[in-house]
Amino acid sequence: MSDVSTVFVTGGAGYIGSHCIVELLNAGYEVIVVDNFVNSVNDPDGGSVALKRVETITGKKITFYECDLLDKNALGNIFAKHKIDCVIHFAAIKSVGESMEYPLLYYKNNLIGMLNLLEIMEQFDIYQLVFSSSCTVYGEPTYLPITEQHSVGHNITNVYGKTKYFIEEMLQDITHANSKWNIIALRYFNPLGAHSSGLIGEDPIKPFANIMPLISQVAMKRLPVLTIFGGDYNTDDGTGIRDYIHVMDLASGHVAALNLLKRSHQNYKVYNLGTGQGVSVLQLVQTFEKVTGTVVPYKIVERREGDISTRCVPISGGGKR
Numbered sequence: 001m002s003d004v005s006t007v008f009v010t011g012g013a014g015y016i017g018s019h020c021i022v023e024l025l026n027a028g029y030e031v032i033v034v035d036n037f038v039n040s041v042n043d044p045d046g047g048s049v050a051l052k053r054v055e056t057i058t059g060k061k062i063t064f065y066e067c068d069l070l071d072k073n074a075l076g077n078i079f080a081k082h083k084i085d086c087v088i089h090f091a092a093i094k095s096v097g098e099s100m101e102y103p104l105l106y107y108k109n110n111l112i113g114m115l116n117l118l119e120i121m122e123q124f125d126i127y128q129l130v131f132s133s134s135c136t137v138y139g140e141p142t143y144l145p146i147t148e149q150h151s152v153g154h155n156i157t158n159v160y161g162k163t164k165y166f167i168e169e170m171l172q173d174i175t176h177a178n179s180k181w182n183i184i185a186l187r188y189f190n191p192l193g194a195h196s197s198g199l200i201g202e203d204p205i206k207p208f209a210n211i212m213p214l215i216s217q218v219a220m221k222r223l224p225v226l227t228i229f230g231g232d233y234n235t236d237d238g239t240g241i242r243d244y245i246h247v248m249d250l251a252s253g254h255v256a257a258l259n260l261l262k263r264s265h266q267n268y269k270v271y272n273l274g275t276g277q278g279v280s281v282l283q284l285v286q287t288f289e290k291v292t293g294t295v296v297p298y299k300i301v302e303r304r305e306g307d308i309s310t311r312c313v314p315i316s317g318g319g320k321r
């Protein structure tokens with residue numbers, strides 16, 4: 001198997017991307033980052049503040065480019081300049097609540113971006129890819145905890161999840177057609193937390209609807225009260241249950257996936273990345289209060305459209321498909 005040492009990272013300035021780069025650099029990989037920097041706090045000298053801080057944390061230099069994946073020529077030019085071994089594709093657009101608003105924009109950015117990347121990879125004879133997928137591909141689960149063998153594509157409640165599902169299908173097809181492809185799709189459950197240095201973390205600049213940054217906003221008094229969606233789910237305390245995974249554990253999962261691609265040909269594999277432990281919204285709030293010593297005022301309202309009740313992975317996942 002080829003020696004993976006330089007990783008091309010799309011969306012490296014994002015929350016998950018930046019934390020993963022820390023682990024990649026610590027594991028001895030070199031990284032080339034592309035990002036369009038539209039959802040990051042940017043540095044006046046170019047790049048993003050998060051990337052600069054990753055350099056501070058690791059003591060290593062990051063090569064980065066401002067590039068949108070819709071610009072295939074620009075992407076090709078970057079590939080032509082470097083000896084890239086492997087790609088991790090984080091870049092995707094998300095919107096508030098990930099409703100069905102603007103589906104065309106989602107499909108265009110997320111699907112064409114992926115296709116451009118795959119075409120350029122093939123052109124440069126690079127076939128190793130780790131793809132950021134999501135537990136949303138499972139839709140409303142028919143059994144719990146969710147293994148990788150659970151059906152995908154049914155009742156997906158948001159367009160973001162659908163793009164992840166469509167891309168997974170595409171990746172599977174191309175590996176069938178050309179066995180040179182060596183791909184792992186990682187289905188993230190709900191990431192939270194920050195690097196222990198506190199230098200990087202989740203602080204979105206665009207409007208967002210995920211629970212953890214909202215809890216932080218309320219704790220910092222930027223928002224008066226946390227709105228908990230639904231107190232009548234069929235769970236112990238009535239609030240929704242998710243599997244929250246620490247972002248640095250997610251990062252380790254990416255390094256493990258890359259190491260696996262490097263060690264042996266995988267063709268196409270999917271893995272869940274979760275903890276195996278379901279946590280309710282109320283438990284999350286109470287734990288946050290206990291750990292930080294800060295009170296988080298909340299009110300329980302109607303369920304949010306498109307939300308499911310419970311989603312978690314088994315303690316030891318299956319891993320094969």
Ligand SMILES: O=c1ccn([C@@H]2O[C@H](COP(=O)(O)OP(=O)(O)O[C@H]3O[C@H](CO)[C@@H](O)[C@H](O)[C@H]3O)[C@@H](O)[C@H]2O)c(=O)[nH]1
Pocket residue numbers: 097098134135136158160161188189190191209210211212214227228229230239240241242281304307
């Ligand atoms: O203001 C809020 C926001 C969320 N929740 C609840 O908190 C839990 C988690 O919600 P959220 O952080 O929005 O995540 P999910 O709804 O589980 O799904 C998100 O998280 C997945 C894993 O990252 C992504 O793949 C999905 O696209 C994304 O919608 C759910 O029970 C929500 O009902 C609230 O009660 N109040």
